[in-house]
Amino acid sequence: MKNFLLTLILIGGATFGCYPSPGTSNNGDMYYEIPLYDEENGEDAEDVTPVEEPQRRTRIPRCNKSCIISNESGVLINGSPVSDRILSYRIYGVDGVCLAVFADEFSFVNFIFSGISGEYVLRFLMDKDSYAGTIYITAN
Numbered sequence: 001m002k003n004f005l006l007t008l009i010l011i012g013g014a015t016f017g018c019y020p021s022p023g024t025s026n027n028g029d030m031y032y033e034i035p036l037y038d039e040e041n042g043e044d045a046e047d048v049t050p051v052e053e054p055q056r057r058t059r060i061p062r063c064n065k066s067c068i069i070s071n072e073s074g075v076l077i078n079g080s081p082v083s084d085r086i087l088s089y090r091i092y093g094v095d096g097v098c099l100a101v102f103a104d105e106f107s108f109v110n111f112i113f114s115g116i117s118g119e120y121v122l123r124f125l126m127d128k129d130s131y132a133g134t135i136y137i138t139a140n
Helices: 002-018 105-112
Strands: 022-024 030-039 065-070 074-077 086-093 098-102 118-126 130-137
Touching: 030 118, 065 105, 065 130, 074 105, 086 105, 098 105
Parallel strands: none
Antiparallel strands: 022 030, 030 065, 030 130, 065 074, 086 098, 086 118, 118 130
16 A cells, blocks of 8 residues: 555656746746757748657657746747747647747747636747657646
C-alpha cells in the first residue's frame, strides 16, 4: 500500500508539472510559463509535423528552454526578450489546425490574455530555427 501511494504521488507530481498554469506576480502581472522544444523547421515551415511519442523505455531529451508570456513583459525565452528575432507567432489547436498567426508580439500577447481557454500549441518561428510548446489556458 505504501508503494502504491508513493507511486501515485510521483505520477501526480509529474503530471502536474507537465501542464503549464497561469501565475500572478505581486504586482498583478498575469503570466504563463511554458517549456519549449526546438523544431527542425525554419520560417518557411507551414505544416510542422508533430513529434511522435517515443517507444517505451526510451529516454526523452530534457527540455532546456522555457518561455514566459506575460501581459506586461511580453514574450521572454530563457529570461530574454526575443521579439526582434521572432518572425511569426502561431497558435495551433491540439488537432494541428492553425488557428491564428501574428506578426507582432503585442497582438499575440493580447490574444493569449483575451479570455480564450483550452489547450493550444504555440510555435515561434525565427529565421533559422523555431520553438514549440503547449499551453493550457484557463478562463479567469
